[in-house]
Amino acid sequence: MKIVGVTACTAGIAHTYIVAQKIKDAAEAAGHACKIETQGTIGADNVLTGEEIAAADVVIIAHDIAVDTARFTGKKVVDIPISVAMKNPKSLIATIEKKLTQ
């Protein structure tokens, strides 16, 4: 499936980027396409385009601070704290797979 996501942590220095990589690695290891936008102190990087969001099967928002979700209206959104993706990205992806095939 196609996964897109956004990560945003409290300080916007480290967790945002580590978690983005962890989600991406776990998703790709499970055979999914994945792009994660990071919203840190330096602003948004790897920004998701409208087409990418439209084509995505699921949107993961891993955050400890507010993220604007208006872009994702109508999409299946998995809204989780940073800690969930940090702790076990593999089981996060597995849970999403299970939910989407139900």
Next chain:
Amino acid sequence: MDLSEILSEDIIDLDLKGTTKDEILRELSGHLFEAGYISDIEQFVRDIYVREAAGITGAGNHIAIPHGKSAVVKKITIAIGRSEHLVAWESYDDEPVNLFFLFCVSDDEGFAQNHMRLLAELAGKIGKDSLVAALQGARTPSEVISILTA
């Protein structure tokens, strides 16, 4: 600009002696001070604890990523440390840690954006399990830099 610009052998210590979180933070901050990245160890450590109070910095996989966002930072960088022993640290996987990445960041948000970008890139690498395994086996600071800039 590439990652080698913010990594430096004199702030990589693969034989940290500290046995507590506080000792480790002070040891790494001491390296940053001696190498001229910060102007005040006490203030820098206080600022690290401000971030620590906001949430867990043990990233799992025996890694800790404390960060100091501080006015005493003269140059943005990251100090890297490893200890032979495990150190108790609040972690997402409830495991102690032995690999430390101390982010050294100015509290001036507009300051050195390009260096902040490099730090972000480096943080992404810390999220890669294979790279972390390589860092656990690194024997010298220069090897650490090679792994992170590969």
